[in-house]
Amino acid sequence: MGTRLDEFEAYRQRMNERIMAADHLGIKRFFNLDTKAYEDGALSAGTKELLGLVASAVLRCNDCIDYHRIQCAEAGFSDEELYEALNVALVVGGSIVIPHLRHAFETIDLLRERDGG
Amino acid sequence: MGTRLDEFEAYRQRMNERIMAADHLGIKRFFNLDTKAYEDGALSAGTKELLGLVASAVLRCNDCIDYHRIQCAEAGFSDEELYEALNVALVVGGSIVIPHLRHAFETIDLLRERDGG
Amino acid sequence: MGTRLDEFEAYRQRMNERIMAADHLGIKRFFNLDTKAYEDGALSAGTKELLGLVASAVLRCNDCIDYHRIQCAEAGFSDEELYEALNVALVVGGSIVIPHLRHAFETIDLLRERDGG
Amino acid sequence: MGTRLDEFEAYRQRMNERIMAADHLGIKRFFNLDTKAYEDGALSAGTKELLGLVASAVLRCNDCIDYHRIQCAEAGFSDEELYEALNVALVVGGSIVIPHLRHAFETIDLLRERDGG
Amino acid sequence: MGTRLDEFEAYRQRMNERIMAADHLGIKRFFNLDTKAYEDGALSAGTKELLGLVASAVLRCNDCIDYHRIQCAEAGFSDEELYEALNVALVVGGSIVIPHLRHAFETIDLLRERDGG
Amino acid sequence: MGTRLDEFEAYRQRMNERIMAADHLGIKRFFNLDTKAYEDGALSAGTKELLGLVASAVLRCNDCIDYHRIQCAEAGFSDEELYEALNVALVVGGSIVIPHLRHAFETIDLLRERDGG
Numbered sequence: 001m002g003t004r005l006d007e008f009e010a011y012r013q014r015m016n017e018r019i020m021a022a023d024h025l026g027i028k029r030f031f032n033l034d035t036k037a038y039e040d041g042a043l044s045a046g047t048k049e050l051l052g053l054v055a056s057a058v059l060r061c062n063d064c065i066d067y068h069r070i071q072c073a074e075a076g077f078s079d080e081e082l083y084e085a086l087n088v089a090l091v092v093g094g095s096i097v098i099p100h101l102r103h104a105f106e107t108i109d110l111l112r113e114r115d116g117g
Numbered sequence: 118m119g120t121r122l123d124e125f126e127a128y129r130q131r132m133n134e135r136i137m138a139a140d141h142l143g144i145k146r147f148f149n150l151d152t153k154a155y156e157d158g159a160l161s162a163g164t165k166e167l168l169g170l171v172a173s174a175v176l177r178c179n180d181c182i183d184y185h186r187i188q189c190a191e192a193g194f195s196d197e198e199l200y201e202a203l204n205v206a207l208v209v210g211g212s213i214v215i216p217h218l219r220h221a222f223e224t225i226d227l228l229r230e231r232d233g234g
Numbered sequence: 235m236g237t238r239l240d241e242f243e244a245y246r247q248r249m250n251e252r253i254m255a256a257d258h259l260g261i262k263r264f265f266n267l268d269t270k271a272y273e274d275g276a277l278s279a280g281t282k283e284l285l286g287l288v289a290s291a292v293l294r295c296n297d298c299i300d301y302h303r304i305q306c307a308e309a310g311f312s313d314e315e316l317y318e319a320l321n322v323a324l325v326v327g328g329s330i331v332i333p334h335l336r337h338a339f340e341t342i343d344l345l346r347e348r349d350g351g
Numbered sequence: 352m353g354t355r356l357d358e359f360e361a362y363r364q365r366m367n368e369r370i371m372a373a374d375h376l377g378i379k380r381f382f383n384l385d386t387k388a389y390e391d392g393a394l395s396a397g398t399k400e401l402l403g404l405v406a407s408a409v410l411r412c413n414d415c416i417d418y419h420r421i422q423c424a425e426a427g428f429s430d431e432e433l434y435e436a437l438n439v440a441l442v443v444g445g446s447i448v449i450p451h452l453r454h455a456f457e458t459i460d461l462l463r464e465r466d467g468g
Numbered sequence: 469m470g471t472r473l474d475e476f477e478a479y480r481q482r483m484n485e486r487i488m489a490a491d492h493l494g495i496k497r498f499f500n501l502d503t504k505a506y507e508d509g510a511l512s513a514g515t516k517e518l519l520g521l522v523a524s525a526v527l528r529c530n531d532c533i534d535y536h537r538i539q540c541a542e543a544g545f546s547d548e549e550l551y552e553a554l555n556v557a558l559v560v561g562g563s564i565v566i567p568h569l570r571h572a573f574e575t576i577d578l579l580r581e582r583d584g585g
Numbered sequence: 586m587g588t589r590l591d592e593f594e595a596y597r598q599r600m601n602e603r604i605m606a607a608d609h610l611g612i613k614r615f616f617n618l619d620t621k622a623y624e625d626g627a628l629s630a631g632t633k634e635l636l637g638l639v640a641s642a643v644l645r646c647n648d649c650i651d652y653h654r655i656q657c658a659e660a661g662f663s664d665e666e667l668y669e670a671l672n673v674a675l676v677v678g679g680s681i682v683i684p685h686l687r688h689a690f691e692t693i694d695l696l697r698e699r700d701g702g
Contacts, residue, residue, distance in 0.1 A: 015336035022313070022339070026321040026622055033614055034329045037208040042197035047164065048205055054168045055175045055209040056330070058564075060412070061294070063333040064209075079373070080159035087377040088165055091154040092172040092181075094562025095385045096407070096526075099414040102366035105373070132570035139547070139573070143388055143555040150380055151563045173564070175330075177646070178528070180567040196607070204611040211328025212619045213292075213641070216648040219600035222607070249453035256430070256456070260438040260505055267501065268446045271494055271676040276665035281632065282673055288636045289643045289677040290447070295411070297450040298677075314627035322633055325622040326640040326649075388559040393548035398515065399556055405519045406526045406560040409681075415560075431510035439516055442505040443523040443532075445679025447643075483687035490664070490690070494672040502680045524681070529645070531684040 005110050008066055038071065046075025050085050053104075057089035060096065062103045069107045073117030082108055122227050125183055155188065163192025167202050170221075174206035177213065179220045186224045190234030199225055239344050242300055272305065280309025284319050287338075291323035294330065296337045303341045307351030316342055356461050359417055389422065397426025401436050404455075408440035411447065413454045420458050424468030433459055473578050476534055506539065514543025518553050521572075525557035528564065530571045537575045541585030550576055590695050593651055623656065631660025635670050638689075642674035645681065647688045654692050658702030667693055 019027060038048045049071045056064035072082065086104055090097050111117055136144060155165045166188045173181035189199065203221055207214050228234055253261060272282045283305045290298035306316065320338055324331050345351055370378060389399045400422045407415035423433065437455055441448050462468055487495060506516045517539045524532035540550065554572055558565050579585055604612060623633045634656045641649035657667065671689055675682050696702055 012336070015340060018343070019335060019339050022317050024317045024321055026618060027317065027324060029614070029618055030324055030329075033611060033618065034208050034332070037205050037611055041201050042195065043201045047167070048201065050164070051168060051171045051202060051205045052209065054172050055206065058172045059175055059209070059330045061330050061333060064330060078159065083373050083375045083378065084158050084160045084165065085168060087375055088154050088168045089172065090378060090381055090562070091151050092169065092176070092563050094558070094565065095381075095560050096410045096412050096415060097562065098385070099412060101370060102363070105370050106366060109369070129570070132574060135577070136569060136573050139551050141551045141555055143384060144551065144558060146380070146384055147558055147563075150377060150384065151566070154377055176564045178564050178567060181564060200607050200609045200612065204609055207328070207612060207615055209329050211324070211326050211331065212615075213326055213644045213646050213649060214328065215619070216646060218604060219597070222604050223600060226603070246453070249457060252460070253452060253456050256434050258434045258438055260501060261434065261441060263497070263501055264441055264446075267494060267497055268449070268676050271673050275669050276663065277669045281635070282669065284632070285636060285639045285670060285673045286677065289639050289674065292640045293447045293643055293677070295447050295450060298447060312627065318626050318628045318633065319636060322622050322636045323640065325619050326637065326644070385559050388556050392552050393546065394552045398518070399552065401515070402519060402522045402553060402556045403560065405523050406557065409523045409527055410560070429510065435509050435511045435516065436519055439505050439519045440523065441679070442502050443520065443527070443679050443681055445675070445677050445682065447677055448679065480687070483691060486694070487686060487690050490668050492668045492672055495668065495675060498675055498680075502683070527681045529681050529684060532681060
C-alpha cells in the first residue's frame, strides 16, 4: 500500500509542471540546480541524497523527507543506514524532529511495501 | 594561522567542562548521545560527520560547522568533497546560508593551514 | 473551484473568533498590530502584503502564504509580479521552500478561479 | 468530540512503537531522555510541560503543541494560564505563530470536551 | 567581571532608544506588548521569564537568552532551576542548541559574579 | 564612520572570491541566480531588495540584512519606508527579531553617515 506516496508524487508532478509552465527563468534555473546538486560527483549521488534527507529532517519538511527517501532507494541504503542518518537528524534537531521521524519511518515502510526499495 | 579555530576550541572545551560540572544528568546524557551519534555504525563515522556538517550549515550555526569540519578532517575528505556537501546545504537552505558558506570555506582553509587536515 | 480556500477562510474566521472570545488583552493587541502593519503608510498596502507573502514563504507557512496571497489580490498584482516575489523567496530560502512554492502557485490559481483576483 | 486528538494519539503510539521496534540504541535513548526532561525535579513537571508547550509553539510544531497540551492537563493549568503561556509564544515568535495559536486553542477546547482536562 | 553583559546592556539600551526615536507607532506598540507579556498575570512574571528563556534558547538567540536570564534574576531562580529549563530547551531543540547552552551557562555565571543574582 | 560596514564588505568580497576560486559549478550558478533574482523585472529592483531585506530580517541573518540594506540604498528608500518594511518583519517574526532590528537600525544610520544613502 503506497497511497500516501502515490498522492504525494502525483501532486508533486502536477504542481511542478504548473510551476514550469509559468516559464520564470529564475525558478526554472533553481529547479535545474536542485536536480544537479544530487548527481554523482566528488561525492556519490547516494551520499548526497542522504545529506538531502538529513537536511530535510532537521529543517522539518515532510515532503522533502519523502522526496529524498524515494531518491535514496536507488542507492540501495539498508534500513539500518537510514535509521543512522535519521538518528543524526534527531540529535542535531532535537525532539521537535520526532513528528518528522514518525513520518520518515512510515515512508521507509511504505516504499519498501510499494517498490521493495 | 589557526587563531579563530584555536579560540573556538578553547572556549568550547572550557564551557563544556563548566556545563559538565553542573552535573545535570539529562544534559550529561545528551552530550553523551551527541558524541555516540557520530561513531562508526551502519554508516561510517566520516559519512555521519558529513551529515552533521550539512545539518549545521542548513541550520546556520557557525560553531557547529566548525566542530563538524574539524571532525571531518579525520575522515580525510578532500576539498572537493567538502564543497559538494556544502553545495547541497546551499541549494537546500538558500542564499541565507551564504554567510555560513563563507565561514565554512574560511574554516576549511584555516584547518588545512593549521593541521594540514 | 475554491474549496481549499473556502475551508481555510472558514476555519481561520471561526478560530480567530474563538481566540478573541478568550479576551486576552495581549493577544488581542497583537492581532490589532498585525492588521495595522499592512495598512497604507510610507509603503503602500500592496507592497507590504508582498513583503508579508515573501516572509511567509521563507518561513514556510502555508496558511500565511494563503492569507497574504488573498490580501495581495486587492492590490491587483499580476501573476508575473507574484512569481517574481516567490522567486526571491525561493532563492533566499532554498529548495526547502519548494513544497510551499507548489502550494503558493496552487493558491494563485484557486483564487483567480474563484474571485478572478 | 475528540476525534482529531484520538487520531493523533493513535498514530503517535503506533509510529512510536514502530520506531522502538527498529531497536536503534541512539534513538531509544533519545526518546528516554525526552521523557525524563519533563519529570519533577528542581522545576515541577507542570512548569516543564509549560516550557515544552511554548517551545513547541515558537518552533511551530502542531503535533508537539498537542502533545504538551495533553501533558499539561495533568498539571491542572487553567485556560487563563495556558493563554498567558501562548501569548508569550506569540510575542516571541510573531504572527507566523498565529496558525499554530488557532491549532492550540482548538486543542485546548477539544481536550476540555473529551477529558474535562 | 561582567564586561560582556555590560556591553550588551549598553548597546541594547542605546539602540532601543534609537529605535524609539524613529517614532514608528507599530514598532513602539510592539515593544510595549513585549514588555507587558512578561508581567504578573495568571502566570507569575518569573514563570513567564523562564518561558521566554526557553523560547530564546530553542530559537537560538544569544541576546534574547541574556535578556531573559537577566530578567529571571529578579525571580530568584536557583542555578538548578535554570539548568532544568535549559535542559528542556536542549532536548526540544537538539545539539544545535549547544553553542547557545555554552553562552547561557556563561551568562548565568557572569550575572552571579556581577550582581549576585 | 562606517567601519563595521567596511569590514563586512571587505570580508564578504574576500570570501566570495575564495568561494568562486573553488570553481564549483553548482555554487557559482547559485551565486549567479542570487544576483539575478534582484534585477528589474515584473517587479522593480528596489521592491525586490525590500523583499530581500524583510526575508533576511525574519530569518534573522545580520549579514544578509546589511547586504540588502546596502543594495536598497540605490533605490533611494527613505528611512520611513525602511522602518515600515522592518515593522512588517517584526510583526511576522516576533520579538526574536528585535536584536536584528537593532542591527538593522544601526546599519541604516552607518550607511547614511558613510555614503549618505
